[in-house]
Amino acid sequence: MDDIEVTPSSTGRPAEIMRSGHNACPGCAQAIAMRLILRTLGGRTIVVVVPACAAIIAGQFPRTSLNVPVFLAAFETAGASAAGISNALKYKGQDDIIVLALAGDGGTFDIGLQSLSGAADRNEDFIYVCMDNEAYMNTGIQVSSATPRYTWTGTTPTGNPRRKKQIMEIMAAHRIPYAATASIGFPEDLMRKVKRAKEMRGTRFIHLLSPCPTGWKMAEDLTAKIGTLAVETNIFPLYEIEDGLFYRINHYSRGLPVDDYLSLQGRYDHLTQKEIHDIQAETDRTWKDLQAKADRGKY
Amino acid sequence: MRGCMPARRFSHECRNMKKFITGNDAVAEGVRLCRTQIVAAYPITPQTPIYEKLSDWDACGELGGRMMRMESEHSAMAACLAASLTATRTFTATSSQGLALMHEMLHFASGCRAPVVMACVNRSLAIPWGFWSDQTDTLAQRDTGWIQIYSENNQEILDSVIQAYRIAESVLLPCMVILEASFISHFMEPVEIPEQDLVDKFLPPANLPLRFDVERPAFIAPVVNQTEYRDYRRLSQEAMELSLNVIDGIDHEFDGIFDRKYGLIETVDTEDAELVIVTSGSITSTARVAQVRIREKGFKIGLLKIRVFRPFPSEILREALKHVGKIAVIDRNISLGSEGIFCSELKAALCDGPAGSKIQGYLAGIGGTNVSPELIERIAFDAFNREHPTVRSIWMT
Ligand code: SF4
Numbered sequence: 001m002d003d004i005e006v007t008p009s010s011t012g013r014p015a016e017i018m019r020s021g022h023n024a025c026p027g028c029a030q031a032i033a034m035r036l037i038l039r040t041l042g043g044r045t046i047v048v049v050v051p052a053c054a055a056i057i058a059g060q061f062p063r064t065s066l067n068v069p070v071f072l073a074a075f076e077t078a079g080a081s082a083a084g085i086s087n088a089l090k091y092k093g094q095d096d097i098i099v100l101a102l103a104g105d106g107g108t109f110d111i112g113l114q115s116l117s118g119a120a121d122r123n124e125d126f127i128y129v130c131m132d133n134e135a136y137m138n139t140g141i142q143v144s145s146a147t148p149r150y151t152w153t154g155t156t157p158t159g160n161p162r163r164k165k166q167i168m169e170i171m172a173a174h175r176i177p178y179a180a181t182a183s184i185g186f187p188e189d190l191m192r193k194v195k196r197a198k199e200m201r202g203t204r205f206i207h208l209l210s211p212c213p214t215g216w217k218m219a220e221d222l223t224a225k226i227g228t229l230a231v232e233t234n235i236f237p238l239y240e241i242e243d244g245l246f247y248r249i250n251h252y253s254r255g256l257p258v259d260d261y262l263s264l265q266g267r268y269d270h271l272t273q274k275e276i277h278d279i280q281a282e283t284d285r286t287w288k289d290l291q292a293k294a295d296r297g298k299y
Numbered sequence: 300m301r302g303c304m305p306a307r308r309f310s311h312e313c314r315n316m317k318k319f320i321t322g323n324d325a326v327a328e329g330v331r332l333c334r335t336q337i338v339a340a341y342p343i344t345p346q347t348p349i350y351e352k353l354s355d356w357d358a359c360g361e362l363g364g365r366m367m368r369m370e371s372e373h374s375a376m377a378a379c380l381a382a383s384l385t386a387t388r389t390f391t392a393t394s395s396q397g398l399a400l401m402h403e404m405l406h407f408a409s410g411c412r413a414p415v416v417m418a419c420v421n422r423s424l425a426i427p428w429g430f431w432s433d434q435t436d437t438l439a440q441r442d443t444g445w446i447q448i449y450s451e452n453n454q455e456i457l458d459s460v461i462q463a464y465r466i467a468e469s470v471l472l473p474c475m476v477i478l479e480a481s482f483i484s485h486f487m488e489p490v491e492i493p494e495q496d497l498v499d500k501f502l503p504p505a506n507l508p509l510r511f512d513v514e515r516p517a518f519i520a521p522v523v524n525q526t527e528y529r530d531y532r533r534l535s536q537e538a539m540e541l542s543l544n545v546i547d548g549i550d551h552e553f554d555g556i557f558d559r560k561y562g563l564i565e566t567v568d569t570e571d572a573e574l575v576i577v578t579s580g581s582i583t584s585t586a587r588v589a590q591v592r593i594r595e596k597g598f599k600i601g602l603l604k605i606r607v608f609r610p611f612p613s614e615i616l617r618e619a620l621k622h623v624g625k626i627a628v629i630d631r632n633i634s635l636g637s638e639g640i641f642c643s644e645l646k647a648a649l650c651d652g653p654a655g656s657k658i659q660g661y662l663a664g665i666g667g668t669n670v671s672p673e674l675i676e677r678i679a680f681d682a683f684n685r686e687h688p689t690v691r692s693i694w695m696t
Contacts, residue, residue: 043513043516044513045513046385046511046513048381055522056522058518058521059518059521060521060522060523060524061518061521061522061523061524061527064518064521066516066518067516068513068516069510069511069512069513069516069517069518069519070516070517070518070519070521071381071384071510071511071519071520072518072519072520072521072522073377073381073407073520074377074403074404074407076373077373077374077377077404079374080369080373080374080375080377080378080381081377081378081380081381082381083367083374083378083381084337084339084367084377084378084379084380084381084382084385085381085382085384085385085511087337087339087365087367087378087382088336088337088381088382088383088385088386088387089385090365091336091337091364091365091382091387092385092386092387097513114370114371114374115370115371115373115374115377117370118369118370118371118374121370122367122368
């Protein structure tokens, strides 16, 4: 934590923007992530949330868990709403205020993709964090295009036939200045990335894997462990992309078998050996591809 | 003129003179004169020339505000309302499909009490595809909580843009100013461009509430319970009702400075009229010609133009039509399964009125078809001779 500077409070401890008393389920990774992200960004931040668990975590009138301005925008408008605010701030010369968009995987990969793509194409000035719990959890547990292959959800009762959409490649294709993955299992890495994003301008995108005890059918005290295993099995590697071209891997995993990750989650209870084998093979391929990109270095 | 201005554009030197311009250009002039701070737009025929004109001025550094070139109308409205809540004066323009796509965000803008101003160029909604004037696109948005002003000509649309900012920012409701495809958007007329200092006098610098204040954080647009929802809706309705007087007052003030006024409605020769023709938008100009001709033939006919449709000026209409036996409403729009929309609204407003007026609806000009003075004469004589109105509006071809 040494290299993580956060806004200090009068007690010398980092000022918390997020208060206790939020509405997340016990063990929710998003609540932890929101706390870490906001205390790294500090109080001069305007938050745009869209319908997602983040919106519920932020509170229902008249209560709120966030001590910064929050706007609950329309589901598919995280990108456009954040852009509207940041352009207004620019018009008024208030460049020191950060605009943070928080959306779920549905609001990012599916319904909000157009608005995000438009904003990224214009290189609008905001930080966008996709808190990916790999399904529509706020409405129950329904499949999204971020749901991994074979996963049980309420709308894929025999397992999801589709593969997870590669949102990082989509964002890289927009050549935005900064895109990074993060996992709640690596909080220092997450905060370092938020801090890095804070120092940059333009569209900055963080894809955060957010274990969800409710939707993943996992024990509430396994959030950090599962977030760590996702990285250590290469299911969810930690990396950064600059200008859409330059890849850097932030953590070389121990290469644990994917089953170590899958077997802790009830949403994978039904998997056959062949399906586990498929997931392992695809994970290995994707990891190799990522390494090849990172090996290119800067050119 | 600046070097960056493309040659095909009109110069806008000599601002104090009348200029021969299209309705779309008149809208753009209004937006510039109002010192609009954020413009977020997306192209759609026949609105696009507004977007292009503002882009030209932006390129020349003459717009003063920031242009956001969006990837859809839905995002354009999302950006406008978010920028408006960040205390900036905002504008967008759209038509037909674009407006339909925006529908969800229209509710957001009014629910957030964001005083966004939008120009809507009436264009027929697909399917079938078409590009011509038809008011169903904007009338279908009547329940979104936006003030709606329908304009008759190019001068009125420019003036309405300027008035719209004053109105919207006074009552904190979004305002739609409406012009028709082709007949107004692309037809050229002499338009007096108000002087900047007079506009500044009429419309002070934007002083909107800052909803996202890092010094005083608040959660904007949170989830509420049932009673809170009901109470917010009620407040919005009260603001709408209040805006009737505000619109009227602002129109008078405008008259004092610019010597032009429009009213919520306008009446022509209604005092002794046995029949009043009710119109909106560009058909009104044609109806003025027809009304004079019919009077010359010795028939007591009047004309009533509805300019402000939301809030609907029910009381004012009741008063204006209280002694009129027969009313003919011309609608360039239709609510399928019902009738012309202005006709429905007028019937509702007058249903238990003192005169027990007979209201007959006519559908004319739908899809951008031409409405000639002769067609309006036919409508008038049909209405004069008809004993009992039909349940539905009559199609005029
Ligand atoms: S459903 Fe999942 S993501 Fe949503 S609040 Fe509960 S644990 Fe968190």
